[in-house]
Each structure stands twice: as structure tokens, then as C-alpha cells.
Amino acid sequence: MAHVDTVALVGIRAVPVEVQVAISAGLPAFAVVGLGDKAVTEARERVRAALGRLGLTLPPKRILVNLAPAGLVKEGSHYDLPIALALMLGIGALPAGALDGHLALGELSLDGALAPVAGVLPAAVMAAETGRRIICPAANADEAAWAGDRHAVVAAADLLGLLGHLSGRSTLPVPAEPRLDDDPPAPDLADIRGQPLARRALEVVAAGRHNLLMIGPPGAGKSMLARRLPGLLPPLSPPESLDLCLIESVAGRGAIRPRIRRPFRDPHHSASAAALVGGGNRARPGEISLAHGGVLFLDELPEFQRATLEALRQPIEQGEAVVSRAALHVSYPAQVQVIAAMNPCRCGHVADPALACPRAPRCAVDYQTRLSGPLLDRFDMTIELAPTPPAAILTQGPGEASAPVRDRVMAARARANARNHALVATPEMPAHLRRPLCNAELDGVALDRAAVLEPDARALMLTAADRLRLSARGMTRVLRVALTIADLAGRDTIGRAQLGEALAYRRPPRLAAGMRVPPSDGGGNRPRLPHHHQ
Template sequence: MVAHINTVAFAGIEAKPVDVQVQVSNGMAGFTIVGLPDKAVGESRERVRSALAAVGLALPPKRITVNLSPADLPKEGSHYDLPIALGLMAAMEVLDREDMAGLLALGELSLDGKISAVPGVLPAAIAASGLDLALVCPAAQGGEAAWAGDLDILAAPDLLSLVNHLKGSQILSRPEAALADMDGSLPDLRDIKGQELAKRALEIAAAGGHNLLMMGPPGSGKSMLAARLPSILPPLSAREALEVSMVASVAGMLDGGAISRRRPFRSPHHSASMPALVGGGARAKPGEVSLAHMGVLFLDELPEFPRATLESLRQPIETGKAVVSRAMAHVTYPARFQLVAAMNPCRCGHLDDAALACARAPRCAADYQAKISGPLFDRIDLHIDVPAVSALDLTLPSPAEGSADVAKRVAAARTLQRDRFQAMGEPDLLTNAQADGDILGRIARPDEAGRALLEKAIGQMRLSARGYHRILRVARTLADMDGAADIRRAHIAEALSFRRIAPAFNAA
């Protein structure tokens, strides 16, 4: 007789069902796991053996075979420990085989029988709900699994309490959905003195979900501005929070199994490799672009990133997805992030100060800025210069307007956009930055004066088709911030003021 229990294998954030088949038969004693297991799965033999011994069970001196079906799907991770142990106990007739067939289990076993946390509980819970199965998971992640909806969840701290529950001698209570505390304060815009144009650009970027590039000398406040963007962004909706948390769950980054409504803010160092940024590695894990899904990806010292690493951002920026292709894996992660980048105008950073600039100016600036390719530069909606803050600005009192005031205007603009897209039958679109094609043509039609100005700018600024559309998106956001139904000439003019010719093309 073969005992069956269910678990999952992960392909991106998708949880694919796996049938764990356990057979105990006569023959030479041994414990074999087949079905393309990786090293962590193969080592589960010893963890399972010790965990069963901790609850008073010894493996029979027989041939034990565990098959992870489908056999051609790679199995990775330590979360197969728990389903293998439960399937083995069912094969040994310690637990009921029919009961095990109705469970989907995942969890890592300690040598003393405790069930440790594993990545991917939330996607696994959603998969269990779709398959009408009960979920068995570590107790520490019960609050995470509860977000999957109305399904039976057994969140057990150890193998003994789980076995007692399944045999009816103990009751495990159903976990409650856990929400992370958002009381922690964020950096406030009130901390920044001066830089009014940069603050305006930051508000526009937040209101429409636009990409932003800040260029200025060292110490002008670029990183401070970027760090304060999360404080003016609206919290994640329930649907967005679930989507973001699925990526975090697969990456093993959900703190205490609690879901947060705060938008992600990722700031990788410029030494980050391409797999670290867009995803990959031996197990095709999500990269920074996916961990920043529905949030902000901040790249400081942009030209210092390797050229190939920066070019790998072009597809995720356009499609909102990061596709990782490997010989043994081909997975897709969501990556609809808001790119915010900062850079110096040249390597020394003091291009506009003759007293501090190097002897190679301005040629050094052309060489340094040319590290950002034209296609990548063209995908950034807003470009601003952030000049050095004067001594007079630093002596002024803090601004009266803080992040809370700006956040209200941003929330109002985003609500207007969301309602507009809902009325158009496009509920998946949330911000103007996501509008494209026919939808953009319907929502971003400038008046006659604005159209004339835009047509003139196309020739003078040598705008590409992509640049033209990004101007319209920013202009639509500016109109929304003004509460205007139509895009006027002033909106087009301001949108054009945040657009510049790619530095790479200025080098000549």
C-alpha cells in the first residue's frame, strides 16, 4: 500500500501541486527519495528519522521509498520534511491514510521534532484553497496562511502536537490573519530644507507612479529625498498587499508571518550583480526588482552599477515582470516597481563649480553620464537637477508642510486615477504610469494649445515615441493633481520641463 499526501513546488510565486507517495515494503532496509530532489530534500531523510524518534517512533527495518510526483519537476527546499514525515507515518499506519490524502503540508523538521518556518507558505495556502485541501504549516506562519481565505489550517509548533491533533487527543486552534505593525515612523519631508523643485517632482512621481532620476552634486539631498518617498505613498490595498506578500513569502522575508500594508522600498548597493537585481541564481529566486513590486526601487550612484546590470532593467520597467530563464528553470516574477535613481553629474560630482571641478571637465561629465544608455534614460519619466543647498537654506526653519500634507494630495490624485480606470473597465490599472496604447489616448488628450506645444517639442527635443507617451502620462498626472478634467498647455509645459535629452547623446 502507498500513502499519499500533498505539498507544493515553487515556480516563481506559483505553487505547483506535488503528490508525495510513500511506500514501506519488504526488502533490504533503506530510505530512498526519488523525483528530482535537490540536496536539501535528500538530506530530509536524517531530519525525518530524528524527528520521528523524538515523538517515540522508529523507522521499520524495511525498504522505504518516497516518490515526489510529478517526477520531472525539480524539488527544492526543506519544506518537504513535514509531508514526507506525515506520509511515512500514514504508510506505517500510525495515521489514517485517507486523512493524509486531504492535506497539503509544508514545513522543515528540527531534530527534536519542532516544525520550523519555510518560505512560500502564503502561495501554498492559496494553492490549498484552490484544491479544496486543508493546510498544515509551521505555527510561526499560521497568521500568514490565514490570509488565503476560508480553508482549514493546522499551524503546529511541533510534530507531536500535530499528531495528537490528527488522532483527536489535542486541538490546534485556527490561526488569525496577522497584520504587521505600521506605527514605525518614516523619514519626513519636513526634514529637507530648500529643494522645492525636487519636492515637486517627488510629489508628481508619487501621484502618478512615475520613474524619477535626480542629478546633482554630493550632499545636495538626493538620497534624503528618495528615502522620504515612501512617506507620501498611499498604503497598499488588500489585493496589492497580498500580491506583494506572495513575493516576500517565496523569498522567505515575511517577518513573523505578518503581512504589511506599507509599500516596499529597496535600495541595493551599486555592487549588486544582475541575478541579485532582476532575479536568478541556482534556484531562480526573486531579485530586487520583484522585492520592490508595488513599491520603490532606489538606485543610488546609478552610473556605478555595471552596464549589463542596468540594461537588464529595461524589460521589467516596460512589462512589469521579471523573467528568469535558466537551464533547469523558467520562472516569472511580478516586478511593477517605481524606479527612483540618483547620480552625480560627473565622477568628482562638482561639474558646475569651477573651484572644485576636475581638470577634465566638461568631457568627464559626458563620459560619466554616457554610462546610462539612451534606451534606459528614455524609460525614466522625470529628470531633475538637484543643486547644492545654500547656507541660507540651511539656516531657515523647517518647512511647515510635511509628508502627511503631501500624502493627502497624492492619495486624492491616485483615487481619481483608480476610479477613472474602474469606470473604463480596466481594474488592473492603478496609476497613470501604467496606461498605454488606446487607454492613454483616451485619458491624455491635450487641448489645442497643449497639442501645438507638444508637437513643437517633439522636433526640438528629438523625443522618441516612448518619450512622447511618457510626457502625456506625466501631463495627465499634473492635470489630476490640479483636479482638471482636460490636459492644458500648462500641464504639457511642466511635463516637458522635467524631460531632458539623454546625456549619452550629448557626449558628442
């Protein structure tokens, strides 16, 4: 008998698995047991072919491979390498004890080459925590080296090189030091002409990690604004960067390396619920988890399938995407900012009689009713945009650049993070390892203590809650936005001006038949609320 340690992936967590091999007398057979999927059961043919390329022939006996614990579902092709190594131990091709203190995973080609696999980073993290070395394909060397000591990583391009290293006849090179991402700079906010309300809303969104819905006709700049949000956000903290890389590793995103830039994901509106939330045959993370710590941009929001959008409600609210199956229950982090954009109607020009379709304004009502009220209630802020007039585009210079806006955002976030961590009980850990706690995450008693309303602001809140028919969730989101606006202003309390601006960002009533959208103010913005609400 022989055994080799490997892992199974449950979400972004690696669970230890032991590959046990028993070679006994009997009719020649090669069986793999232990609740493996199709890729695991097919491993015996890949292993047999790869060993044959090394000149190793399996004995004509009964070979039984067990993946323990037997009750845990095993998925993926990364069991190829540990099965091959256990067999090599069993037939004496490797010296006894050569794999003690090692953990192995990798896919075998028929010629013995090692192909990259998903989940190396979670496995490397577990190996570092348990004091073991990790054996992986050379293509995953950078990913494994980031989890701990790169000298504890054995990365081989093929089975022959690994056999020589483990036998002591040769030595594999130590992986290089991991490097940070070298993504190009994010688009700059200076490219936006006009749109003062939208620029201000984007700054508030960035400072508090709020969700934003933009409504406007084609060409108003909704997508252009959304793509400039990552340039206003602070870099990822170490815990956020590790979580994101773990998610990308499990998803099989290719080369994984430390990141400081927050992700920006913009799935097409034809994406399924499994693609957005997570799922599939192997319960892989979806777009909302791949955007963890960053921005999930949903363009043409009403064009998504209704069931797909409704599936996003719980992950948006809880910051976690849960995938449940009969034999599997996994969760993936999903702390994201959801930025959505939509046209006011199908033709997009309900406010312009010269361009509107014959069904206007009824088409706006039909189009907007594709979105449920509970989904729209998840958006902290809603703004309406109109295209900037051509004359303004030609005469106005570049707007304020991203750098000074990012400085204000980071100052507001630092102020909020210090206050919020003092209000919310968190495990004791070094300050540089704490996950930032933004205003969008405050709730209950912590929000009551942080969002201190001045007397005139409290009176305005009571009036607005009645006239705008705010739900309890709606009032909570208004207070969070108002708290962010106060942080940007350097205030300890929320005044009437800060609360009034937050109320102005609330979702307007749906367009009804015969209603007209207010005209533009010349800068590409329309009034958000009737005058008595503002």
C-alpha cells in the same frame, strides 16, 4: 502505500504535489525520487533522525518515496514534513485517513522540531481555494492564517505535538487573528528645506507612479527626497498587499503579515543582476519584485554594473520580472516606481570650479556615458538639483508636510483610476478588489483617449518633439506626465502649461566638453531646459 499532499512553488504560485510512499519487501533501502534537488534528497536523513526521536524506527524494508508529478522540479526543505507524515501513515503510527483533506509543508530538525519554510502563504491560498486544511510550522502560523480561515490552520512546533493532534490525543491551539504591520511612520517631507522644483517633481511622481532620475552633487538631498516618497503614496490595495506578501513568502522573508505601507527597497550598487531582477539556484524574486507596489531606489546609478542595469530595462517596462532556466520559467510581479540618483560626475562637483577635479568637465561626459540611452529613456522625469545655500537652511522654516501633499496625490490618483478603468477593459470584480491603474501604465488607445491635448499644447508638442529629438517612447512618457499634472490641477484636458512642465522634466542632453551647468537659482534648483524650450 500512503500519500500526503504538499506543494511545489513556481514563482508565487503553489502547484499541487503528492508525496507517495511505498514500503515493500527487499533489501533495506530508503530512496527519494521525483526530480528533487539536494535539499529534497537529504530529507531522508532528517526524517529518519526526527522519527527516531519519537521512538519510531523505520522497518528494514525497501522504502520508496515518489514526488508526483515526477517531471516537475522540486526544490527546498519543505518536503521534510509531508515525507515524514506519509511514512508515519505507512508504518501505522497515524490512523488511516488522518491526513485526508490536509496539505502539509515544513522542515524537520534532527530533534523533531519544525522549522519555518518559505512559501507557506501561496500554499495556504491554494489550500483555502481547494477547501483543505494546511499543516505548517508554528513559526508560519500567522502567515498561513492570513490566507483564509485560521481555524483551518494546523500549526505545530514539533513533530510530537503534531502526532498527538492528528491522533486525537491532544489539540493544537488555533492561530491568532493576523495583525497589520506596525512600521514606524515614514520620513516627512517637511524636513526638506528649499528644493521647490524637487518637491514639485516628487508630488507629480507620486500622483502618476512615474520613474524619476535625480542628478546633483553630494549633499543636494537626493537620497533624502527619495526616502520621503513612500510617505506621499496611498496605502496598498488588497490585491497589491496579497501579491507583495506572496513574493515575500516565496523569498523566505521571515514573518509575513498583511501590509498597508508601500515597500521601499534600496539595494547597494554592488548588487548582481540576479539580486535585482531575480534568479539564483532556486529562481528567487529579486529586489525589483520585493519592491512590488512601492519604490525601488537606485542610489549612485552609474556605479551599478552595466549588465545589471540593462537587465532592469524589460522589468521596468513590462512590470514583470521573468526568470528563465533550462528546466524552469517563472515570473514575478514587478510593478514599481524606480527612483534613481546620481552625481553629475565622479567627483560630483563639475559645476563648482573650486571643488571640481582637474578633469572637469570631461569627467562628467565619461561618467554619464556609463548609462545607456535606452535605460535613461525609461525614466519619465529627470531633474537637476544643487545644494540649498546654508543661509537658506538657517533662515527658511520647514517646508510643506507630507500630509497635505499626500491628500493631493490621493485625489489625483482617485481621479485617474476612475478614468483609466473606464478606458481599459478589466475583469468584472468588486471595486475594492481592483488594482489601481495609474497614468504610468496607460498606453496605446487608452492613452490617446485620456491625454486630450488642447490646440496650443498640441503645437508645443510637435515643436518640442522635433527640438528634443523625442522617440515614440519619449513622447508617450511626456504625455503620461502631462496627464498626471492635469489630474493634480483637476483638468480634463492637457493645456500648454501642463505639457510645458512635463517637457521640462525630460532628460537633458549629456554634458559635452566645455559645457557648464547653469548656476543655481538660490533655492537649490537649476533651470531644466534652455529658455526657448521652456
